[in-house]
Amino acid sequence: MMHLLYSIFVDPFVQMGAAPDLLAQTLWEGLVSGILYSLIALGFVLIFKASGVFNFAQGIMVVFSALTLVGLNEHGVPAYLALAITLVVMLGLAFAVERVILRPLVNQPEIILFMATFGLTYFLIGVGELIFGGDPKVMISDQLRLPSGSYRIPMAGGYVQMQKIDIAATVIASLMVAALAILFNRTRIGRALRAVADSHRAALSVGISLEQIWVIVWFAAGVVALATGIMWGARSNVSFALQIIALKALPVLILGGFTSIPGAIIGGIIIGVGEKMGEFYWGPLFGSGIESWLAYVIALVFLLFRPQGLFGERIIERL
Amino acid sequence: MFYREVGQYKTSYAADEALFPILQDKIGIAVILLVAFVGVPLTASNFTLDSILIPILVFSLAATGLNLLTGYTGLLSLGSAGFMGVGAYACYKLATFFPGVNIVVLILCSGFFAAAVGSVFGLPSLRIKGFYLAVATLAAQFFLSWCFIRVAWLYNYNVSASIEVPTKTLFGLPVTGPTATPVTRYLIALSIVALLTLLAANLMRGRIGRAWMAVRDMDLAAELIGIRLYQTKLLAFAVSSFYCGVAGAMMVFLWLGNAESESFNINQSFLILFMVIIGGLGSLLGSFLGAALIWGLPIVLRAAPAYFGIRIQSATVEQSTFVILGVLIILFLIVEPHGLARLWQIGKQKLRVWPFPY
Amino acid sequence: MSAQPQLAEGAGEIGAPERALGGTILVVEEVSLAFGGVTALSDVSFDVREHEVRAIIGPNGAGKSSMLNVMNGFYQPQKGVIRFRGREFHGMKPYEAARMGIGRTFQNIALFRGMTVLDNVMTGRSLKMHRNFFLQALRLGPAMHEEIEHRRAVEEIIDFLEIQHIRRTPVGRLPYGLQKRVELARALAMEPTLLLLDEPMAGMNLEEKQDMCRFVLEVNDHFGTTIVLIEHDMGVVMDISDRVVVLDYGRKIADGTPDEVRGDRAVIDAYLGVAH
Numbered sequence: 001m002m003h004l005l006y007s008i009f010v011d012p013f014v015q016m017g018a019a020p021d022l023l024a025q026t027l028w029e030g031l032v033s034g035i036l037y038s039l040i041a042l043g044f045v046l047i048f049k050a051s052g053v054f055n056f057a058q059g060i061m062v063v064f065s066a067l068t069l070v071g072l073n074e075h076g077v078p079a080y081l082a083l084a085i086t087l088v089v090m091l092g093l094a095f096a097v098e099r100v101i102l103r104p105l106v107n108q109p110e111i112i113l114f115m116a117t118f119g120l121t122y123f124l125i126g127v128g129e130l131i132f133g134g135d136p137k138v139m140i141s142d143q144l145r146l147p148s149g150s151y152r153i154p155m156a157g158g159y160v161q162m163q164k165i166d167i168a169a170t171v172i173a174s175l176m177v178a179a180l181a182i183l184f185n186r187t188r189i190g191r192a193l194r195a196v197a198d199s200h201r202a203a204l205s206v207g208i209s210l211e212q213i214w215v216i217v218w219f220a221a222g223v224v225a226l227a228t229g230i231m232w233g234a235r236s237n238v239s240f241a242l243q244i245i246a247l248k249a250l251p252v253l254i255l256g257g258f259t260s261i262p263g264a265i266i267g268g269i270i271i272g273v274g275e276k277m278g279e280f281y282w283g284p285l286f287g288s289g290i291e292s293w294l295a296y297v298i299a300l301v302f303l304l305f306r307p308q309g310l311f312g313e314r315i316i317e318r319l
Numbered sequence: 320m321f322y323r324e325v326g327q328y329k330t331s332y333a334a335d336e337a338l339f340p341i342l343q344d345k346i347g348i349a350v351i352l353l354v355a356f357v358g359v360p361l362t363a364s365n366f367t368l369d370s371i372l373i374p375i376l377v378f379s380l381a382a383t384g385l386n387l388l389t390g391y392t393g394l395l396s397l398g399s400a401g402f403m404g405v406g407a408y409a410c411y412k413l414a415t416f417f418p419g420v421n422i423v424v425l426i427l428c429s430g431f432f433a434a435a436v437g438s439v440f441g442l443p444s445l446r447i448k449g450f451y452l453a454v455a456t457l458a459a460q461f462f463l464s465w466c467f468i469r470v471a472w473l474y475n476y477n478v479s480a481s482i483e484v485p486t487k488t489l490f491g492l493p494v495t496g497p498t499a500t501p502v503t504r505y506l507i508a509l510s511i512v513a514l515l516t517l518l519a520a521n522l523m524r525g526r527i528g529r530a531w532m533a534v535r536d537m538d539l540a541a542e543l544i545g546i547r548l549y550q551t552k553l554l555a556f557a558v559s560s561f562y563c564g565v566a567g568a569m570m571v572f573l574w575l576g577n578a579e580s581e582s583f584n585i586n587q588s589f590l591i592l593f594m595v596i597i598g599g600l601g602s603l604l605g606s607f608l609g610a611a612l613i614w615g616l617p618i619v620l621r622a623a624p625a626y627f628g629i630r631i632q633s634a635t636v637e638q639s640t641f642v643i644l645g646v647l648i649i650l651f652l653i654v655e656p657h658g659l660a661r662l663w664q665i666g667k668q669k670l671r672v673w674p675f676p677y
Numbered sequence: 678m679s680a681q682p683q684l685a686e687g688a689g690e691i692g693a694p695e696r697a698l699g700g701t702i703l704v705v706e707e708v709s710l711a712f713g714g715v716t717a718l719s720d721v722s723f724d725v726r727e728h729e730v731r732a733i734i735g736p737n738g739a740g741k742s743s744m745l746n747v748m749n750g751f752y753q754p755q756k757g758v759i760r761f762r763g764r765e766f767h768g769m770k771p772y773e774a775a776r777m778g779i780g781r782t783f784q785n786i787a788l789f790r791g792m793t794v795l796d797n798v799m800t801g802r803s804l805k806m807h808r809n810f811f812l813q814a815l816r817l818g819p820a821m822h823e824e825i826e827h828r829r830a831v832e833e834i835i836d837f838l839e840i841q842h843i844r845r846t847p848v849g850r851l852p853y854g855l856q857k858r859v860e861l862a863r864a865l866a867m868e869p870t871l872l873l874l875d876e877p878m879a880g881m882n883l884e885e886k887q888d889m890c891r892f893v894l895e896v897n898d899h900f901g902t903t904i905v906l907i908e909h910d911m912g913v914v915m916d917i918s919d920r921v922v923v924l925d926y927g928r929k930i931a932d933g934t935p936d937e938v939r940g941d942r943a944v945i946d947a948y949l950g951v952a953h
Contacts (some may be wrong), residue, residue: 102437112595112652115596119648123649127618127642129638129641296462299454
């Protein structure tokens with residue numbers, strides 16, 4: 001019994017202290033996967049903020065956009081041109097989604113819209129597999145001039161290895177977040193987006209075109225999805241299994257709130273780091289693979305103390 | 320005209336509160352039961368039973384369970400497959416420990432284990448509401464999936480990490496295992512589903528069903544008229560998980576014959592959620608209709624090219640199924656977001672006034 | 678601090694029927710309530726006598742609904758105490774308030790929209806239905822009896838409020854006035870000792886108001902239910918209430934019979950918006 005308590009509460013920290021380079025490595029890995037989670041969460045937040053829809057298809061959009069990019073390149077299209085074409089495809093998808101899904105369902109309760117994004121997911125999975133085949137593909141990192149290789153930083157008797165692509169991902173993610181924050185808070189369009197997020201009816205009555213806003217927002221989410229797909233695909237292959245990873249964005253959203261951009265980043269980092277540390281230092285106690293559920297349990301524990309998430313607004317019920 | 324209720328007066332509250340107060344409904348349900356219990360076993364092929372009807376029964380029960388929680392009580396759950404798994408593995412262990420006990424009893428008992436687990440994961444529902452609660456059920460789903468692989472005791476330390484169903488008999492006939500015929504398995508499944516659906520219908524008509532719906536519609540007001548929220552929500556989790564657990568046990572023992580952790584993964588949870596939503600949230604009939612559509616459609620789509628003599632690769636058919644399913648879901652939600660059950664009601668209304676338009 | 682008029686036994690107000698009033702059933706003592714920086718109620722004290730009709734009036738934002746919410750256990754006051762039938766309640770939960778016999782209707786209607794009128798009113802009987810889960814599932818003997826018995830009681834209420842024709846209609850489809858009536862029915866189904874009505878006449882035309890007044894008075898008369906109501910229509914207030922409390926900016930500014938209150942300087946100022 002004492003042994004059990006020791007191994008849960010003391011031993012992992014002893015291990016951390018004993019090998020600080022491993023600790024740093026784990027923290028770095030956690031940070032990187034956290035950034036990637038937050039990118040996915042960012043796509044969710046964008047769409048939720050502006051249309052109140054929880055876009056379950058965000059995950060498949062990540063895969064689909066990456067597949068389009070790689071698939072075009074496979075057929076001989078040069079990398080940057082393929083990138084441009086993929087962006088156009090995502091714009092087209094945004095138009096299609098607005099026209100076919102959002103417009104007919106404009107006043108339906110949220111769960112209906114949520115289910116519609118399920119339908120969209122299945123649709124994109126099917127179309128993606130039909131066009132590109134179901135095999136995993138390799139991301140065209142070289143053609144896109146993404147950095148490869150890694151840095152080795154000596155530390156405390158060992159070293160920490162940082163992949164250059166990971167560093168690039170962190171930088172790109174930060175730039176994206178900054179750009180989005182400016183978009184939302186400083187521009188006219190951003191104000192319109194926030195208005196639509198608050199109330200469709202009120203926004204309509206002051207003359208904001210819901211359709212335009214939705215296309216913009218879904219396109220933005222598509223761009224974020226593409227960036228995520230490229231980053232994630234560069235680290236491991238592009239396959240449909242990635243789609244399920246998107247579910248991990250849920251704990252991130254819970255921590256960070258469904259409508260907060262900084263929240264998505266912070267939530268992502270907490271989940272990413274928590275997950276990696278948990279798996280590495282506490283995982284062996286339980287047998288491996290606790291990564292599959294640890295993030296959700298972390299989110300659950302947070303929720304028990306703060307039912308509205310870390311950054312969410314306090315829900316005041318009025319009767 | 321066919322469905323006119325005029326002239327059918329009720330002279331007691333008991334008659335008014337009956338499950339099928341209208342004569343046409345009584346006849347209808349009698350016919351359905353007759354066909355199901357007698358007609359189908361006599362005429363259906365083994366393939367139809369094994370690949371269509373028995374799975375639909377299994378999923379209808381699971382969908383009913385999820386409907387009780389999500390449709391009637393308004394608590395979104397993404398963990399129904401996990402609870403099915405609990406029932407399945409519980410039944411397997413019970414069969415290992417009590418080899419002499421009647422299998423139907425074991426299947427029903429395994430539901431209680433699922434109910435217990437479901438209640439535990441329902442505990443957060445006091446503090447957490449709505450969509451956030453769904454994440455708690457996701458945690459349950461992933462955790463249970465992990466347990467089904469990691470906890471070797473569950474599958475009796477089998478090397479392949481899967482469970483295989485032993486042969487069990489009832490009245491001398493084998494009902495589970497490789498030697499059981501589809502007809503026997505179908506009849507047992509049908510009986511269990513019919514009984515549990517009746518119980519669910521009874522619950523819905525009474526105090527508990529109303530309490531659940533009150534919690535769904537406006538939980539603050541429910542509290543103010545004296546309904547205890549926490550107990551009501553926990554009960555919903557328990558009962559819902561019971562149904563899912565029994566469905567899981569049925570899935571393994573009366574249909575597939577074996578299972579492993581992947582049989583109860585997150586995709587299955589989503590599948591069951593689809594069935595409930597397409598069938599109609601808050602409708603027992605909807606659970607059946609949704610299960611039939613979602614399960615039956617891919618089968619029809621797969622069989623169609625061969626039926627019409629068109630040659631298509633099977634992989635392409637699979638992928639097209641996804642596409643068509645996705646489109647159908649979206650179309651459905653646009654046309655009738657309240658699901659097939661609402662379409663059925665509209666149909667009945669048309670029958671009431673036919674040949675007049677309204 | 679404020680007038681506590683002694684009502685002679687059996688004395689009524691203009692238009693209100695003769696009614697025997699009992700002893701004090703509810704005491705609100707120095708209740709203060711604030712949300713964040715906003716003060717909703719400030720040291721409010723008054724009492725309610727059994728069987729009386731007590732009105733709470735005041736301009737918009739005076740804190741009337743908040744007062745009712747405190748009496749219901751929905752909001753917990755930062756300061757002050759409520760005593761119901763001699764029992765003090767601190768931090769009472771809404772469920773406990775219901776158990777103690779306090780019923781409530783809402784300004785914005787809190788009906789269960791997914792259910793029919795009959796089902797809504799039946800939920801009001803929840804506290805009185807006890808048959809356990811398994812009996813419910815099998816719907817045998819005792820569970821069936823209980824259901825029928827309560828159905829009978831509910832039907833009486835439905836008859837009383839004249840809503841038989843919409844028994845099986847989902848409440849979401851009903852017009853506003855009828856929804857208010859259904860909400861009243863649901864509250865009555867609890868057989869409450871104290872009934873809190875939050876603007877029961879709001880949004881009604883003259884005819885509907887007269888009907889509602891009639892129902893409220895009959896409930897008070899027939900069942901002896903004590904009624905506390907928030908109301909803006911002065912005619913109604915003067916007509917049916919025994920005593921009136923006037924709130925303004927969260928404070929009590931008058932307390933007495935309708936006549937006394939009508940002539941009170943502070944009340945007139947509050948309604949006419951004189952700066953203070």
